[in-house]
Amino acid sequence: MADIQLTTGICARLSNSENDDDELYNSQPVVQFLSFKRVPPSGGASTMDRYRVIVSDGEHFLQSMLATQLNHLVEEEQVLKHSIAVIEKFTCNLVQGKKLLIILAMRVLKKEAEKIGSPTPVQPRGGGSGPSVDMQPDTPTVPSPAPSTSVNTTSTPATVVPRAQPARQQTQAGRGGRSAIYPIESLSPYQNHWTIKARVTQKSDIRTWSNQRGEGKLFNVTLMDESGEIRATAFNAAVDEFYDRLQEGKVYLISKAKVNLAKKKFSNLNNEYELGLERSTEIEECTDATDVPTVKFNFVDIAGLQELPKDAICDVIGIVKEVGELSAITSKATNKEIPKRELTVVDKSGFSVRVTLWGKQAEQYNATDQPVVAFKGAKVGDFQGRSLSIMSSSSLYINPDIPEAHLLRGWYDSIGAEQTYQSHTNAMSNGGGVSFDRAEIMCLHDVKTSDMGLSDRVDTFCSRATIMHIRNENIAYPACPACGKKVVQMGDNWRCEKCDKSYPKPEYRYMISMAVADYSGQAWFSGFNDVGRTIFGMPADELIEIRERDDIKFNQVLERTIGSTYNFTCRARQDNFNDQTRVRYGISRILPLEYREEASYLANLLLRSEWSR
DNA sequence: CCCCCCCC
Numbered sequence: 001m002a003d004i005q006l007t008t009g010i011c012a013r014l015s016n017s018e019n020d021d022d023e024l025y026n027s028q029p030v031v032q033f034l035s036f037k038r039v040p041p042s043g044g045a046s047t048m049d050r051y052r053v054i055v056s057d058g059e060h061f062l063q064s065m066l067a068t069q070l071n072h073l074v075e076e077e078q079v080l081k082h083s084i085a086v087i088e089k090f091t092c093n094l095v096q097g098k099k100l101l102i103i104l105a106m107r108v109l110k111k112e113a114e115k116i117g118s119p120t121p122v123q124p125r126g127g128g129s130g131p132s133v134d135m136q137p138d139t140p141t142v143p144s145p146a147p148s149t150s151v152n153t154t155s156t157p158a159t160v161v162p163r164a165q166p167a168r169q170q171t172q173a174g175r176g177g178r179s180a181i182y183p184i185e186s187l188s189p190y191q192n193h194w195t196i197k198a199r200v201t202q203k204s205d206i207r208t209w210s211n212q213r214g215e216g217k218l219f220n221v222t223l224m225d226e227s228g229e230i231r232a233t234a235f236n237a238a239v240d241e242f243y244d245r246l247q248e249g250k251v252y253l254i255s256k257a258k259v260n261l262a263k264k265k266f267s268n269l270n271n272e273y274e275l276g277l278e279r280s281t282e283i284e285e286c287t288d289a290t291d292v293p294t295v296k297f298n299f300v301d302i303a304g305l306q307e308l309p310k311d312a313i314c315d316v317i318g319i320v321k322e323v324g325e326l327s328a329i330t331s332k333a334t335n336k337e338i339p340k341r342e343l344t345v346v347d348k349s350g351f352s353v354r355v356t357l358w359g360k361q362a363e364q365y366n367a368t369d370q371p372v373v374a375f376k377g378a379k380v381g382d383f384q385g386r387s388l389s390i391m392s393s394s395s396l397y398i399n400p401d402i403p404e405a406h407l408l409r410g411w412y413d414s415i416g417a418e419q420t421y422q423s424h425t426n427a428m429s430n431g432g433g434v435s436f437d438r439a440e441i442m443c444l445h446d447v448k449t450s451d452m453g454l455s456d457r458v459d460t461f462c463s464r465a466t467i468m469h470i471r472n473e474n475i476a477y478p479a480c481p482a483c484g485k486k487v488v489q490m491g492d493n494w495r496c497e498k499c500d501k502s503y504p505k506p507e508y509r510y511m512i513s514m515a516v517a518d519y520s521g522q523a524w525f526s527g528f529n530d531v532g533r534t535i536f537g538m539p540a541d542e543l544i545e546i547r548e549r550d551d552i553k554f555n556q557v558l559e560r561t562i563g564s565t566y567n568f569t570c571r572a573r574q575d576n577f578n579d580q581t582r583v584r585y586g587i588s589r590i591l592p593l594e595y596r597e598e599a600s601y602l603a604n605l606l607l608r609s610e611w612s613r
Numbered sequence: 614c615c616c617c618c619c620c621c
Contacts, residue, residue: 209615218615235614266616276614329620338619358618383621391618 004084004109006030006116011060014092015099015122030086030109031055032116036074050226055087055101058117064101067183068226069197069291073108084110089180104180183227187259187273195255198223198230199292202376203248204392205360206239220393221246222269223254226293231267232257232275242277248395251289257281268313268377268393295395297376299404303349303600305386306424316388317374317404318345319412321352321421326362339363345373345388348411350596352421355388356381361396370412371398372405385424422594436462436569436591438601445520453572453583460588461572465516465523466565467535470558474513476532476540478506484529508540512587516568525570527587534590535561567591 007029017024034054051066051074066074073079089105182194202222209215218235232254234242246252258276267274277283286292297315300308308314324342331338341362343355355375357365367373377394381387390396399405408416440462442450452459480487480496481503487494493502510532516525529540536543536557547554569589575582 207615207617209617211615213614216614220615233615263616327620331617331619333617333619336619340620356618356620379618389618393618 004030006032006056006058006084008057008059010057011055011062011119012122014101015060015062017092017099025090028086028088029057030084031057032082032084032113033079034061034115034119035081036079038074053103055103056116056119059119060122061119062101062122064103067102067104067181069181070103070106071291073106078111079106079108080111082113082115083108084113084116091180091182091186093186102183104182181253184223184225184230184271185227187230187275189259189261189273191259193255195253196223196225196230197251197253197286197289197292198225199251199289199294200246200248201229201295202393202395203246206243207392219243222393223252223275224293224295226291228271229269230271230273230275231262231269232277234277237279238277238281241279242281242283245283245285249294251286251292253282253284253286255282295376295397297374297402297404299374301349301600302345302347302351302353303597304604305351305353305380305388307601307604308380308386310380310382312380313377314380315374315376316345316347316353316355316378317372317400317408318347318353319370319408319416320344320367320373321346321370323365323368341365343373346412346416346421347408348416349600350419350422350594352423353386353388354384354423355390357390357396359392361390365396367398370417372400372408372412373398374400374402374405387424422597436567436589438462438464438567441567443520444516444518444523447572447585448521448523448583453574453585459572461570463516463518463523463568463570464565464593465518465525465568466563467514467561468517468522469515470535470561471513472555472558474511476508476510476544479509481505481507484509508544510536510540510543523585525568525585525587527590531587531590534566534592535564565593567593 007027010027010029010031013021013024032055034056037052038049039052040049049071050068051071053064053066054061055064056062079085085106085108087103087106089103091102091104093100093102180195181197184196184198187194187196200221201224202220204220206217206219208217216236217239218233219239220231220233223230223232254275254277256278258278258281259273260276262269262272262274264272297317299317300314302316302318305314305316320343322344324344326339326341328337328339330336339359339362341357343357343365344352345355346352355373355378356362374397375388375390375394376397377391378388379391379394381389399409441464442461444463444465447461447463452461478487478489478494479485480494480499480501482499482501483496484507485496485498487496487503487506489495490502493504494506495502509529510527512527512532512535514525514527514535515522517523532540532543543554543557546557567590568587570585571588572583572585575584
């Protein structure tokens, strides 16, 4: 190669050009590379390192980025410092008010070269500061918000960056008949002739609809490249055309789809736009897909689900401990039968959660062993504490080849399979709608000074309190083995009025009255059989037997309970006794403290405060 | 052009 000319002035033109400068975008400038710097991904969908580079036209220099499909040129040392190359395809993004060149395709003309000239920073037209050439750790694309579903849903990205301007496209769309490959991030309704190279990370079932406006069918896919994600929808004829061709996990070159404004409330993707796949849309599977990232998860552990609000969208990974049979429900809204299957999923947090699959996912689930399962975009429900629902926009991965899955497999096979798991039901509710909720904990002082129990309704509160004393009189009563009501001794037998039956032996049931205290004060709580079984760890028959046999031991058993702390859910009720009105607190649920859960709660608090900083 | 994700 004889004498290579750099395209003098190109840096200034790029820096100051309008985006509709077709002539500029169609030129193939020759530049010299001055430096390369590897920068980590910015989060969001991006999982690949990128190269920040500085290019020179001999007169000025300009900060630029290599599209990730060009990373290998640097890594294989096909391009070096001072190499001269022709930029065959490029686009520009506006980042923090500055124009940033993104090199999409290039050809090295001279690998080893000397630095040409003494280039200086571009002076922007009309004053102002020129493009920064310092290596700030920002990236050329609009940063995704911190994946918000698993943590603080109200956090917003620290920097709000103007969206990429519509990148223009080389009209010689030509060579090979295909347009340049554009980052998903750069798509907008203002440009045509783009091609994206994207992975299908999620594909919905085909859904039909019927309303006033008509009827039809559709499906969606989520497409992802290193710059971001976009949802694409195909209707009717396009469904027939593309449903089978688009497969989850595969990478496609997609062009000539329509770019529509996304209705944000229907999508949790970080994209202003979505694609309409039409019959004229071109979709071609791409086998060279190593540069297109695979799905990225932001897992929350199963214990941590109770920190998420209902309807939060999250990613969860766990072991399928139990698989339910395929069943169906009838939707109240549409009166349609909907196939349903429930999985019980556990993880290292020691919790289990019920996960509902719907439709085809319910029908097609057929893993009978206990696989690792990862969910992306599962919806948090509050049925029996916490539950998960897998929506059409969620993805389910059986035994995904990711580190978290291998760790989980190893843990489960060595210790997890033997352990018991706490369900959110047990942690939070007694099934009758009364739940323990740490956010609802009241201190006893507040309970006693509030109007709890003074109204006609039943007031429920939660308390974390420590047992100070248990009344030893009337600690249990002889009950009917069938109905639990009190029985009376008649000769050798015990008679139940309700059942109209006599039994040779009663079954004792607890009737506990205990003084409890927290940091603010003390109160008397009363509870029945389940409360006694929880605090004594034995049925009432056993305790009564001890009392009859050995009074000292009986008192020891009572004393053993002193000082233990529980999570209580109580009902406050007015009580009239001997012309005196007082408020009584009945325990409707008692739960031992779960130290694992407490630790995980605290860990999640810490994480949350880290991330919202 | 959908935007429902259902039920216990």
